[in-house]
Amino acid sequence: MKFFIDTANLNEIKEAQDLGILDGVTTNPSLMAKEGITGEDNIMAHYKAICNIVDNNVSAEVIATDYEGMISEAKTLSQIDRKIVVKIPMIKDGIKAIRYLADEDIRTNCTLVFSAGQAILAAKAGASYVSPFIGRIDDVSGDGVQLIEQIVLIFKNYEFKTEVLAASIRHNLHLIQCAEIGAHVATCPYKVIIGLLNHPLTDKGLAQFLADHKKAQQTAELA
Numbered sequence: 001m002k003f004f005i006d007t008a009n010l011n012e013i014k015e016a017q018d019l020g021i022l023d024g025v026t027t028n029p030s031l032m033a034k035e036g037i038t039g040e041d042n043i044m045a046h047y048k049a050i051c052n053i054v055d056n057n058v059s060a061e062v063i064a065t066d067y068e069g070m071i072s073e074a075k076t077l078s079q080i081d082r083k084i085v086v087k088i089p090m091i092k093d094g095i096k097a098i099r100y101l102a103d104e105d106i107r108t109n110c111t112l113v114f115s116a117g118q119a120i121l122a123a124k125a126g127a128s129y130v131s132p133f134i135g136r137i138d139d140v141s142g143d144g145v146q147l148i149e150q151i152v153l154i155f156k157n158y159e160f161k162t163e164v165l166a167a168s169i170r171h172n173l174h175l176i177q178c179a180e181i182g183a184h185v186a187t188c189p190y191k192v193i194i195g196l197l198n199h200p201l202t203d204k205g206l207a208q209f210l211a212d213h214k215k216a217q218q219t220a221e222l223a
Helices: 010-019 029-034 040-053 067-078 092-103 116-125 134-139 144-158 172-180 190-195 200-222
Strands: 002-006 024-026 058-061 084-089 108-113 129-132 163-166 185-188
Touching: 002 010, 002 190, 010 040, 010 190, 024 185, 040 058, 040 067, 058 108, 067 084, 067 092, 084 092, 092 108, 092 116, 108 116, 116 129, 116 144, 129 144, 134 144, 134 172, 144 163, 144 172, 163 172, 172 185, 172 190
Parallel strands: 002 024, 002 185, 024 058, 058 084, 084 108, 108 129, 129 163, 163 185
Antiparallel strands: none
């Protein structure tokens, strides 16, 4: 499974990259605004800064919702760096744009996917990734993990090259469940990635090892 970090915070991206397990970054206008990044030039420069940190796969989202506008923005974004993957919304013009961009060898991430039918359309159009939003589906009493499982099965049945990118991951259980059912990618906040490190028995065991080592050292010094 690939790990993407869902943020526009450069410090978090650097920390995740330093762990040696990061495969990419996903961003969106809301995450940019959270970091105080506004204005087209500043946003473009920020995407480039992210690309300078990671090895590949930096999802940058278009703002336009019409076909021509999405194509224009996608071309501009793709010129920032070869690592850019253009995020396109799951709408009719978005599917048309994904098809065009695929033919131009520009990678895309179809975002705001909430059904298997939408995922099939994106894959047929040639999207590099589809992003079903687990947490938001759970928020309306759906089963986001079950949707991921369904899409993974469909893509396997028909050998689609499109990768399933589990998004809107809220906690560690979501991440583990996505790994169990074969999601190709999971994107989540830094705290969820770091949360995988934690287990009380690990802390207890380490404390015991250190205490035993200290006793052994004291015994050796008295001998």
